Amino acid sequence: MTTTTIAGHEVDVNEEGFLTRPEEWSEDLAPELAQLIGLQLSEDHWKLIHFLREDYAAQGETATLRRVSTQTGTPVKTLFTLFPGKPAKKMAYVSGLPKPKGCV
Template sequence: MPTTIIDGHEIQVDAEGFMTELEEWSEPLAKSLAHQIGLELTDEHWKAIRFLRSDYREQGETATLRRISVVGGIPTKELFALFPQKPAKKLAYVAGLPKPHGCV
């Protein structure tokens, strides 16, 4: 597995840069990951991130946008505003989770 250094920590990642070890993630690391893709995290971002991580622990896979919207209660339009262009992919990246199935 490849690794990368973020804020002085060696992180296990896949070929696309998504974290592969759930326990390596932390909220300070999420802020650094967000910064790398041009995001400044707000309370609304954290709501989505925390839902996604919680759902991943329960379901064993990264939720799709539809699931985040329906189960997490965050409208799709809001997700696009929070994580522009590729919300599911960007949200998973910042949350330290695998890329959702079906994301290109």
């Protein structure tokens, strides 16, 4: 575990840069995390980020891509458009949550 500063916030991250303590995340931090992976957040991104944060609090683990799609009504194709490449991993990263199980 490493401590780093992102947008003026000291946060603990793992070797892949994911926050290791989700409670350190804030809405001010999300745009900075997004920028680090080449994204600019829109209202559609925020809808998914808020869902992921709420779902994590309720379930105790990061939602899979399938769960995000079915629970939010967002087609998987749209998730790939909003978070290109590896959407589940990128959504979790920007949301300050652990990688979903099964992500490489």
